[in-house]
Amino acid sequence: MNLELIERLKEAGVQPSAQRLAVAEFVLETEQHPSADQVLEQVQNALPMLSRATVYNTLHLFVEKGLLRQLVISEGRVVFDPRLEPHHHFIDDETGDIEDVPWSAVKVGDVTGLKGYEVREYMVVMRGTKVKKRR
Amino acid sequence: MNLELIERLKEAGVQPSAQRLAVAEFVLETEQHPSADQVLEQVQNALPMLSRATVYNTLHLFVEKGLLRQLVISEGRVVFDPRLEPHHHFIDDETGDIEDVPWSAVKVGDVTGLKGYEVREYMVVMRGTKVKKRR
DNA sequence: TTCTGGGTTTAGACTTAATCCAGACTTTGT
DNA sequence: ACAAAGTCTGGATTAAGTCTAAACCCAGAA
Known part of the structure; x- marks a missing residue:
């Protein structure tokens, strides 16, 4: 499932994994500007064992590989934006x-x-x- | 000393006090965009007993009274700007x-x-x- | 001068976001 | 099947910021 997404990760130089896919599925698709903790909360619905550290690692990796932008403009929180x-x-x-x-x-x-x-x-x-x- | 500053605080509706004056002296004068902790550190040179809570209270008071602007654009930190x-x-x-x-x-x-x-x-x-x- | 009350300050406990870490687990290539 | 590289986990740690209860200070009233 979700071959396109897997392809997209690979192209960006991100080795896919269950966790990364689950995070990508939410964060690259959303219309919102979620914070790391909001991502954690959402993705844990699909993958309950997901740890906080993994979410942070994954988001930063995505930013580094150009799949996400990091915004620092809202009230005291870092927030992620999938629109490049x-x-x-x-x-x-x-x-x-x-x-x-x-x-x-x-x-x-x-x-x-x-x-x-x-x-x-x-x-x-x-x-x-x-x-x-x-x- | 520093009658002008005292005047300025009063005009803004801020009751002057030693701590508030010391904070004002630094934060309303600086060319930088200091964070709350940087303010604390600086002002403690002049007023060693100054507590963290007071700095936060004072900065927020200044923002409320329009003496400072709060910026949320830098790396994960809230920062204050005296240029209105x-x-x-x-x-x-x-x-x-x-x-x-x-x-x-x-x-x-x-x-x-x-x-x-x-x-x-x-x-x-x-x-x-x-x-x-x-x- | 002493008393009183409101506003101010303090230290420290608490909360929350974020990072770090060491060990466990998975995947990949041979 | 094995080793090496890469990934994930829970828990500890750090840091920014908030909250609170008690102490403090000072201006005006008595």
């Missing part, structure tokens, strides 16, 4: 939820030309509240 | 140092008009390396 293409982030003041904002939604002027800095990546971080749909 | 006017941030990949980038250095297109979001504040977070001065 550049995008911005909106953080809800009330709930702390992080949402992706498409790259095209915000235009940012030339950043690579900043004197003194070699910018590898950048994003706009917005904070505020979500507007209820008006009828 | 809007600006962007550059984070050095190697050292983790955070530097301020003037608001005018990067132009960002209209963000307030994003459908579905009420944006209270935003900033561009850049990551990369500092360029050595070329001769």
Whole structure:
């Protein structure tokens, strides 16, 4: 099962294993921005013997191999994002939820030309509240 | 001594005290982006009996009263920034140092008009390396 | 001056996220 | 089947941050 995922791990240079597959299945597929502990909790449903250390190891491995991005923008927590293409982030003041904002939604002027800095990546971080749909 | 600072605290609605003054003296003046523990360490030079809890209380009070901003963008740490006017941030990949980038250095297109979001504040977070001065 | 009460500070216990480690287990190649 | 390399585990450890109860300080009232 899940041959595609196995292929994807191999391509990234990650040797597949039951644990890694289970973690990948959740974290590479989710729409959320889970923290390590949230990943642990979720994946333990499928694989109860999974240890915390393995989750941390696996997530860091995935980040290293470019399958995940690590975000450090939310309230005191490190969080993982499976969307690799550049995008911005909106953080809800009330709930702390992080949402992706498409790259095209915000235009940012030339950043690579900043004197003194070699910018590898950048994003706009917005904070505020979500507007209820008006009828 | 330091009448100005005392005035500033009072204006912000903070009742001055020896500890709060000492913390203010460091954290409102620094060019860095210190973490709570760095503040503790520094201010203990001037006030050795200062307790960790007081530093946390004071920093949070300052944030609440608008004397400081809390940043959550660096490697797993909450960090405080005494510059209240809007600006962007550059984070050095190697050292983790955070530097301020003037608001005018990067132009960002209209963000307030994003459908579905009420944006209270935003900033561009850049990551990369500092360029050595070329001769 | 002494008393009193509110706000402030303290040390230490506690919580939670994250890391480390040594041994056990699995997989791979021969 | 075996050895070596790689992976996983539970538990101990570290570190950031929070909480709490008792002590402290000081301004105003008596």
